[in-house]
Amino acid sequence: xxxxxxxxxxxxxxxxxxxxxxxxxxxxxxxxxxxxxxxxxxxxxxxxxxxxxxxxxxxxxxxxxxxxxxxxxxxxxxxxxx
Numbered sequence: 001x002x003x004x005x006x007x008x009x010x011x012x013x014x015x016x017x018x019x020x021x022x023x024x025x026x027x028x029x030x031x032x033x034x035x036x037x038x039x040x041x042x043x044x045x046x047x048x049x050x051x052x053x054x055x056x057x058x059x060x061x062x063x064x065x066x067x068x069x070x071x072x073x074x075x076x077x078x079x080x081x082x
Contacts, residue, residue: 010071014064021059024051030059 021027031054032043043049 008074012069015066016064027059
């Protein structure tokens, strides 16, 4: 039956001002933070990225003005232990 099915989700929506970063050192810092977040290692753990490639990389800074979120968990089935 249709009531037996659902979708679990979580979502976040942010509103704010987006600006393109052009300063080379700020771009390097942003890329370093991104690599630390995704891999646990900063840029210094990898081969040097030439400034030309960093300058060719688009970095967009978003200053958040408002953020909202919501989530829906699947209900426990009657036969599931808590």
